[in-house]
Amino acid sequence: MKYSKILIIDGYNDEPGGLGVPPYIDIYPRYIAGAIWSVDKSIKIRYVAVDEFRYKQWIGKANNYDVAIFIAGVVVPGKYIGGKPVTGEELKLWAKMLGRPFKVLVGPAARWGMGIEGGRKAYSRATFKKAGFDVLVTGDPEIYFHDLIKYGENYASPYGIRNDYSNVNSFVKIGSRIIRQHPNYGRNLIVEIETYRGCSRWVSGGCSYCVEPLKGKPIERDIKGIVEEVLSLYKHGARAFRLGRQADFLVYGSEGLGVEEWPKPNPDRIEKLLYGIRAHAINLKVLHIDNVNPGTIARYPKEAREALKKIVRYHTPGDVAAFGIESLDPKVIKINNLKVGLEDALRAVEIVNEVGRKIGYNGMPELLPGINFMLGLPGETKETNAYNINFLKELLHRKLLVRRINIRKLLVIENTRVSGMKHKIGKKERMASKKFINFVRKEFEPKMLSMVVPRGTIIKDLWVEECKLGFCYARQVGSYPLIVLIRGEFPRLSYISAIKVKRVHSSRSVEGIPIE
Numbered sequence: 001m002k003y004s005k006i007l008i009i010d011g012y013n014d015e016p017g018g019l020g021v022p023p024y025i026d027i028y029p030r031y032i033a034g035a036i037w038s039v040d041k042s043i044k045i046r047y048v049a050v051d052e053f054r055y056k057q058w059i060g061k062a063n064n065y066d067v068a069i070f071i072a073g074v075v076v077p078g079k080y081i082g083g084k085p086v087t088g089e090e091l092k093l094w095a096k097m098l099g100r101p102f103k104v105l106v107g108p109a110a111r112w113g114m115g116i117e118g119g120r121k122a123y124s125r126a127t128f129k130k131a132g133f134d135v136l137v138t139g140d141p142e143i144y145f146h147d148l149i150k151y152g153e154n155y156a157s158p159y160g161i162r163n164d165y166s167n168v169n170s171f172v173k174i175g176s177r178i179i180r181q182h183p184n185y186g187r188n189l190i191v192e193i194e195t196y197r198g199c200s201r202w203v204s205g206g207c208s209y210c211v212e213p214l215k216g217k218p219i220e221r222d223i224k225g226i227v228e229e230v231l232s233l234y235k236h237g238a239r240a241f242r243l244g245r246q247a248d249f250l251v252y253g254s255e256g257l258g259v260e261e262w263p264k265p266n267p268d269r270i271e272k273l274l275y276g277i278r279a280h281a282i283n284l285k286v287l288h289i290d291n292v293n294p295g296t297i298a299r300y301p302k303e304a305r306e307a308l309k310k311i312v313r314y315h316t317p318g319d320v321a322a323f324g325i326e327s328l329d330p331k332v333i334k335i336n337n338l339k340v341g342l343e344d345a346l347r348a349v350e351i352v353n354e355v356g357r358k359i360g361y362n363g364m365p366e367l368l369p370g371i372n373f374m375l376g377l378p379g380e381t382k383e384t385n386a387y388n389i390n391f392l393k394e395l396l397h398r399k400l401l402v403r404r405i406n407i408r409k410l411l412v413i414e415n416t417r418v419s420g421m422k423h424k425i426g427k428k429e430r431m432a433s434k435k436f437i438n439f440v441r442k443e444f445e446p447k448m449l450s451m452v453v454p455r456g457t458i459i460k461d462l463w464v465e466e467c468k469l470g471f472c473y474a475r476q477v478g479s480y481p482l483i484v485l486i487r488g489e490f491p492r493l494s495y496i497s498a499i500k501v502k503r504v505h506s507s508r509s510v511e512g513i514p515i516e
């Protein structure tokens with residue numbers, strides 16, 4: 001069949017290594033559009049974000065398309081102010097209502113289903129199949145859509161996995177213009193960039209709950225491929241980028257990646273990559289990173305410090321190195337093969353502080369760690385939370401800054417090691433977890449926020465993302481930006497050049513007053 005009109009409905013994804021909730025656009029729409037146009041550039045592709053699809057009665061219009069591609073799957077659920085991800089119910093309903101188009105589901109929802117918590121799956125893959133999706137792509141979507149357009153439905157495999165980035169590198173240059181259809185385009189749009197896939201710790205099985213080791217030996221993009229993608233996006237108007245799709249940015253370019261469990265950072269390659277981006281996207285506004293393994297910093301302090309300095313030299317301020325610490329209970333660390341114990345975690349936070357805590361031109365520290373905790377891991381007892389609280393108290397005591405604390409509950413994903421382990425969490429552990437969350441939200445975070453952005457701090461370049469009940473929420477563009485609450489009404493997605501911090505408003509936000 002000849003396809004001439006294709007609709008991409010972006011239901012948003014949030015994965016450990018990749019974010020697609022506005023203002024972010026992740027790799028899926030860009031890789032898919034590039035793969036389709038690489039075969040037939042006359043095909044009309046319409047990209048629509050799920051918020052518009054939901055509220056503007058898109059169902060009728062969607063029936064005029066030949067193919068409807070749904071991107072979906074929030075693996076690490078958070079609270080979002082930039083958009084509301086598609087729900088399992090909506091996916092089921094829309095798959096039933098759409099009669100004409102060939103319906104394809106991609107992203108984590110197609111791979112693992114949706115709403116997985118404590119081993120219970122609310123929407124399995126079979127549910128989506130039954131609701132009317134013709135294909136669920138569990139492999140790499142760009143491979144499927146390339147073959148669908150070139151060879152037809154019967155010859156395209158939804159299971160194909162890329163072995164290298166050669167096709168991606170050419171597809172992205174063709175597909176980058178799809179960003180022009182994003183609702184945040186021209187305002188606070190930020191593009192998620194992939195540098196490699198997999199995790200070096202796959203050799204030891206990696207962390208028990210993580211899907212990255214299942215991808216096998218890491219494969220890496222070359223500097224040229226990444227820089228050319230950024231240039232192409234830049235030419236199409238992108239001004240904010242996050243190098244967010246990788247397990248540990250510090251080991252990008254390391255000779256040991258794919259060979260050793262703990263590769264040594266290669267600051268020169270990191271510098272070449274960042275320099276290449278800055279040299280081609282001359283007037284970019286934001287260049288941030290995401291995941292960094294604190295274990296890498298603790299094992300290679302000298303090389304990691306050098307690499308962090310290169311990041312601070314070429315990035316933009318307000319950057320966050322997200323540390324997946326998960327737990328500081330030695331028993332939990334051992335059972336789940338986590339990355340760092342207490343001393344190494346403190347050392348890693350200290351080193352990022354040394355290099356990155358000075359204030360940048362937009363009012364935020366250059367680069368701070370963000371800390372991720374995970375509750376419900378095998379081995380957890382009511383004592384676990386005491387270890388985690390001690391660590392946080394030690395940070396306050398040493399006046400070490402962290403940008404934010406993320407507390408997630410264990411999500412058991414098929415085929416991860418944790419899915420075969422005993423992990424029953426009892427009442428006592430649940431109570432202790434609540435105590436921990438209370439400590440973080442009520443005691444730790446307000447104190448930390450007042451150290452990171454003390455009263456009177458001027459924060460620049462914010463975008464209003466949501467308004468209700470006489471207040472608006474504004475944020476800078478970037479990795480885990482701080483929420484600033486502003487009294488009054490502002491049009492959504494309007495720009496505020498600067499605010500002065502009045503007070504810490506909640507554990508995660510400050511109140512600010514706009515200034516000229």
Ligand code: SF4
Pocket residue numbers: 198199200201205206207210211212213247293324339
């Ligand atoms: S270090 Fe652990 S959590 Fe991070 S990507 Fe590797 S396996 Fe996953």
